[in-house]
Amino acid sequence: MTTTSSETRRGRGKPRGSYAKSDEKRRTILDAALEVFSQSGYRSGSIRDVAERCGMSEAGLLHHFPNKSALLAAVLQRRDDRTVQFIPLEPELGGRSTVTGLLELASYNASIPGVVELYCTLSAEGTSPDHPAHEYFINRYNWSRDVITRAFEIIESEGDLRPGVTPRSAAIRTLAMMDGLQVQWLLDREALDMTEELRKFFRGLVSYEL
Known part of the structure; x- marks a missing residue:
């Protein structure tokens, strides 16, 4: 039988909050990457530049996006998600x-x-x-x-x-x-x-x- 105790509900709530924070951090990174790649181009813009603009370490950024190519793919996908609605x-x-x-x-x-x-x-x-x-x-x-x-x-x-x-x-x-x-x-x-x-x-x- 599945229980719905207050502990269970609180336990279920924690991942949601964690996911929300992670999503917010990803959006912050993508916004920063968009600015860096727009100003410097992909080849000249660096992970360090993006991380500094986000106020985080390179290691922290790489926790969300394993490499620069993955970050670029996410930036492009975000653009497509916004424009395909039209x-x-x-x-x-x-x-x-x-x-x-x-x-x-x-x-x-x-x-x-x-x-x-x-x-x-x-x-x-x-x-x-x-x-x-x-x-x-x-x-x-x-x-x-x-x-x-x-x-x-x-x-x-x-x-x-x-x-x-x-x-x-x-x-x-x-x-x-x-x-x-x-x-x-x-x-x-x-x-x-x-x-x-x-x-x-x-x-x-x-x-x-x-």
């Missing part, structure tokens, strides 16, 4: 919702310049085959192209894709536009509005109002 994972529910989601994502990115800077820095560094983020960016671009292609295929089936535009080309150009806008915006945030420029770009691909 993109329907089942675009067959509506191609238009994916396009709208990309516009919302562009607006969201304008509120997190540090994350955008990290993404741009790592995507450039990641073109090197020996970079730990190389496979991540290959897989991410493959996934993004496929998701956006499916969305434009649905838009095409509804008769809303402009003549001469193919879904795959539209997806490739969309990613190129978004990445290019981010670089220009990082260099001069007063020079352009990423969301509005992306909206104008989409008007050249689809025939419905955005």
Whole structure:
């Protein structure tokens, strides 16, 4: 028989508190890593830099993330967890919702310049085959192209894709536009509005109002 004594309840409560503190510490480390990698790049940013920014020892940081590559993977995963909410994972529910989601994502990115800077820095560094983020960016671009292609295929089936535009080309150009806008915006945030420029770009691909 399972008991529910006060000792048992207190015993069950302790791990929850411990886990909560551990999760909070992990978030602190990831925030610091994002800042370090954004400012210095992955290759130049060090575990020591991240640990110092967190006010902890390298050994303490390595208790949560065993090495620098694992820390980078967690930072990238955290970014994806935050951004994927804007993109329907089942675009067959509506191609238009994916396009709208990309516009919302562009607006969201304008509120997190540090994350955008990290993404741009790592995507450039990641073109090197020996970079730990190389496979991540290959897989991410493959996934993004496929998701956006499916969305434009649905838009095409509804008769809303402009003549001469193919879904795959539209997806490739969309990613190129978004990445290019981010670089220009990082260099001069007063020079352009990423969301509005992306909206104008989409008007050249689809025939419905955005």
